[in-house]
Amino acid sequence: MHDKVTKAIFPVAGLGTRFLPATKSVPKEIMTLVDRPLVQYAIDEARAAGITDFIFVTSRGKSALENYFDHAPMLERELEEKGKDELLKVLKSTYMESGEVAYLRQHRAHGLGHAVWCARRLIADEPFAVILPDDVIAAGRPCLQQMVEAHAETGGNMVAAMEVPHDQVSSYGILDVNGERDRVLSVRGMVEKPKPAEAPSNLAVIGRYILTPSILRNLERIEAGAGGEIQLTDAIAADISAGNPVHGYRFEGERFDCGSKAGFLQATVAFALARDDLRDDLLRYIQDTVIVPKAAQ
Template sequence: MKTKVTKAIFPVAGLGTRFLPATKSIPKEIMTLVDRPLIQYAIDEARAAGIKEFIFVTSRGKGALEDYFDSAPVLEADLVAKGKDDLLDVLRSTNMESGAIAYIRQHKALGLGHAIYCAHRLIGDEPFAVILPDDVIAAEKPCLKQMVDAYQETGGCMVAAMEVPPEKAYAYGVLDVESEDGRLNKVKGMVEKPRPGTQPSNLAVIGRYIITPDVLQNLGNFRKGAGGEIQLTDAIADEIVKGRPVHGYRFEGTRFDCGSKAGYLAATVSFGLERKELRKELMAHLEDIVASNRAAE
C-alpha cells in the first residue's frame, strides 16, 4: 500500500494575458464555465480524489481568488432571510475549512517547475498532486481519482496523458513509452515541447500529476529547459534517469484547454449542454446558428 496522496498544488500565478481585457481586473481562474469558476472544477476534482490540503501558488493581483474560498456571511444571511436554501447550499459548498488552504507567492515567472518548487516547504516528505486549472476534464470518474487509484499499484511519479495529433505535439511535454499495460504506460523518457517531427510519440502530458518529493530536489537545481524556463517535465524525467518509476496514465474523459479562447468556449458549450435546465434553449440556439451558416454558404 503506497502513501496516500492528500496534498495538491494549484499553480495559479499566471497573468492570463490571452484573456485580456477580462483578466485586467479578475484572475483567469475565477472566469466561469456556466456558473462555476475554473478553480472550482479543479478543487472539486481534488476533493473527489481524497485531497485534504490545498496549496495555491499565486502572484500579485490574485486577491479575488483568495476571497472566493472564504465565507461570505452577509451574502449567506441574505439568502437565509429570503429562504433561498438551494442557493445557500451552492454557496456553502465553495467554502473551505480554516487551515485547509495555503497561499504561496511566486515572485518571478520562471516556469511551472519553479512554481511547484515554491511550495516545497509545505510538502515535506510526501507524494503530492499537481492540478493545472486551465485543463478542465469532463469525466464520469474524476481524472485525478483515476490516477490516485492507479498510483496505489505503481508508486513513483505519474502524469496524465492523452493522444494528440503529431503536428500539435510541439506544444506539450511528450512521453517516450517503454511498455503499455491497459491505460498505464511505463515511461523511459520525456521531452518538453519537442521540435516538430522529433517527438518520440503522440502521447502528451496534460495538467494532472502525482509526484514524489524527490522531484522537488531535482527542481531545486533550477536547471532551465525549453523556453528558458524551469520545466516540471525535466525534473520528472530526471527520476527515470535515476531508475525510479514514472508512468503516464491515459485517463478516461474529455479534456478542454481553457487556457485558450477556443477551448474555453468549447468547454462552456459542452458544460452548458450537460445542464438539464439549459440544454433545450442552448441547443435550439446552436441549431439556429448552424442553419444560418449553412444558408449563407
C-alpha cells in the same frame, strides 16, 4: 499499497494575458465556465480524489481568488432570509475551511517547475498532486481520482497523458513509452516541447500529476529549459535517469484547454449541453443560428 495522496498544488500565478482585458482585474482562474469558476472544477476534482490540503501558488493581483474561497456571512444571511436554500447550498460548497488551504507567492515567473518548487516546505516527505486549472477534464469518474487509484498500485511518479495531433506536440511535454497495461504507461523518457520530427510519440502530458518528493529535490538542481523557464518535465525526466519509476496514465474523459479562448468556448458549450436546465435552450439556439442557415446555403 503506496502512501495516500492528500496534498495538491495549484499553480495559479499566471497573468492570463490571452484573456485580456478581462484578466486585467479578474484572475483567469475565477473566470466562469457556465456558472462556476475554473478553479472550482479543479477543487471539486481534487476533493473527489481524497485531497484534504490545498496549496495555491499565486502572484500579485490574485486577492480575488483568495476571497472566492472565504466565507460570506452577509450573503449567507440574505439567502437565508429569502428562503433561497439551494443557492445557499451552492454558496457553502465554495468555502475552504481554516487550515485547509494555503497561499504562497511566486515572485518571479520562472515556469511551472519553479511554481511547484515554491511549495516545497509544505509538502514534506510524501507524494503530492499537481493540478493545472486551465486543463478542465469532463469525466464520469474525475481524472485525478482515476490516477490516485492507479498510483496506489504503482507508486512513483505519474502524469496524465493523452494523444494529440503530431503537428501540436511542440506545445506539450511528450512521453517516450515502452509499454501499457490497464491505461498505465511505462515511461522511459520525456521531452518538453519537441519539434514534431524529433518527438518520441504523440502522447502529451496533461495538467494532472502525482509526484514524489524527489521531484522537488530535482527542481533545486536543474537549470532553465525550454522557454528559459524551470520545466517540471525536466525534473521528472531526471527521476527517470536516476532509475525511479515514472508512469503515464491514459485517463478516461475529455480534456478542454481553457487556457485558450477557443478551448474555453468549447468547454462552455460542452458543459452547458450536459446540463438539463440549459441543454434545450442552447440546442435550439445552435440549430437556429448555425445548422439551419448552413443547410440553406
